[in-house]
Amino acid sequence: MYATRTTQLIVGIFAILGIIALAILSLSLGKLTLLPKPGYTLYASFDNISGLKTGDQVQLSGVQIGKITQIELKDMRARIAMRVDDGVPIDKDAIASIKTSGIIGDKFVSIALGPSDLILKDGDTIRQTESAFVLEDAIGQLINNSGSSGDSKEKSSNSDKEQKPGKSEK
Amino acid sequence: MMTPTSIQRIVPRRAIAMLTVTAALVVCLAPSRFLAAAWADDPMSVVQTTVNQALEVLRDAQTPLAQRQDKLRQIVSATFDFTEMAKSALGYHWKQITADQQQEFTKAFVAFIEDSYLSKVNDYRGQQVSFLRMTTDGPQYAEVNTDIVEPEGKDPIHLNYRLVQEGATWKIYDVTVDAISIIANYRNQFNRVMNNQGYPTLISDLKSKQAALAASLANH
Numbered sequence: 001m002y003a004t005r006t007t008q009l010i011v012g013i014f015a016i017l018g019i020i021a022l023a024i025l026s027l028s029l030g031k032l033t034l035l036p037k038p039g040y041t042l043y044a045s046f047d048n049i050s051g052l053k054t055g056d057q058v059q060l061s062g063v064q065i066g067k068i069t070q071i072e073l074k075d076m077r078a079r080i081a082m083r084v085d086d087g088v089p090i091d092k093d094a095i096a097s098i099k100t101s102g103i104i105g106d107k108f109v110s111i112a113l114g115p116s117d118l119i120l121k122d123g124d125t126i127r128q129t130e131s132a133f134v135l136e137d138a139i140g141q142l143i144n145n146s147g148s149s150g151d152s153k154e155k156s157s158n159s160d161k162e163q164k165p166g167k168s169e170k
Numbered sequence: 171m172m173t174p175t176s177i178q179r180i181v182p183r184r185a186i187a188m189l190t191v192t193a194a195l196v197v198c199l200a201p202s203r204f205l206a207a208a209w210a211d212d213p214m215s216v217v218q219t220t221v222n223q224a225l226e227v228l229r230d231a232q233t234p235l236a237q238r239q240d241k242l243r244q245i246v247s248a249t250f251d252f253t254e255m256a257k258s259a260l261g262y263h264w265k266q267i268t269a270d271q272q273q274e275f276t277k278a279f280v281a282f283i284e285d286s287y288l289s290k291v292n293d294y295r296g297q298q299v300s301f302l303r304m305t306t307d308g309p310q311y312a313e314v315n316t317d318i319v320e321p322e323g324k325d326p327i328h329l330n331y332r333l334v335q336e337g338a339t340w341k342i343y344d345v346t347v348d349a350i351s352i353i354a355n356y357r358n359q360f361n362r363v364m365n366n367q368g369y370p371t372l373i374s375d376l377k378s379k380q381a382a383l384a385a386s387l388a389n390h
Contacts, residue, residue: 047349112358114262115257127311131349
């Protein structure tokens with residue numbers, strides 16, 4: 001028995017609704033948006049971004065205000081582009097620091113606003129930056145420094161009096 | 171051969187007078203312009219001079235401590251822009267306090283920073299400084315990277331100076347120690363206190379810390 005025209009229509013509508021629901025689910029799971037939030041792009045250069053990725057958050061006072069949109073190597077430094085939401089003014093003396101949520105958590109860029117009245121525009125650069133704190137480097141340095149200070153305790157007793165100036169100063 | 175009279179015939183008297191005045195002006199002005207340019211275009215030499223002068227004072231164990239501290243204060247205050255550092259350290263809260271409070275904060279912050287480094291004079295243990303490189307960010311900003319080479323084979327400390335050109339001179343406005351910016355660090359701390367307790371707590375904390383440092387300096 002063939003389905004009536006009304007049944008075919010209802011099945012068709014349900015099929016379309018299903019496809020729409022699937023599309024919304026895919027977009028939300030993939031954290032994609034059809035229409036990007038209105039915003040502007042700022043740039044910042046760092047000596048070390050230590051695993052920061054595109055899509056990571058830009059935060060101000062712990063609140064997300066944007067995302068990292070591009071990372072490139074320029075003049076042997078990491079240059080990042082970030083999309084900042086419209087209506088969030090960032091001044092020219094702001095400091096961009098790379099932070100980690102928790103000890104091994106995701107990296108994000110934290111903005112600390114400065115005292116300037118000059119507000120950055122689309123395409124401007126945040127000049128003052130603070131690179132990522134690399135835990136492995138800090139541990140390595142701690143081990144090396146605590147190890148070597150023990151070995152050379154005897155040598156160091158006379159070192160203050162026997163300084164050789166001008167070894168490495170120019 | 172051309173005689174002076176023949177020159178005068180070819181070049182009119184007025185033109186000679188103009189040339190003479192121009193030459194005199196060039197001779198008078200050139201040295202000062204040259205010196206200004208030489209001073210202004212080299213952030214590396216500004217840092218080198220300051221650091222080497224400071225190291226000289228630190229090594230001079232013969233001079234009484236108070237005199238060494240005075241010398242160090244003069245050397246550092248000539249190159250560091252402490253007023254701008256105070257303003258930057260307070261961040262956006264700077265605009266929320268009154269002009270009198272801004273003055274009060276700047277005075278307290280500068281005294282605190284000065285006493286902080288002066289209290290370390292006796293901690294010098296023969297460290298050397300290597301001047302690594304200079305990078306510029308536009309015509310007005312520069313960064314000089316240095317390493318403090320520790321004795322006894324310890325890892326060096328990476329110390330970078332950030333400078334801004336103010337007129338004809340370069341001034342240091344921030345220092346990063348192993349990638350941690352001093353100004354960013356103070357800004358985060360002050361931000362926390364300003365948001366939670368407000369300006370009166372911040373200024374009284376800063377003054378009491380500075381008083382404790384000043385007392386320890388006086389006891390040395």
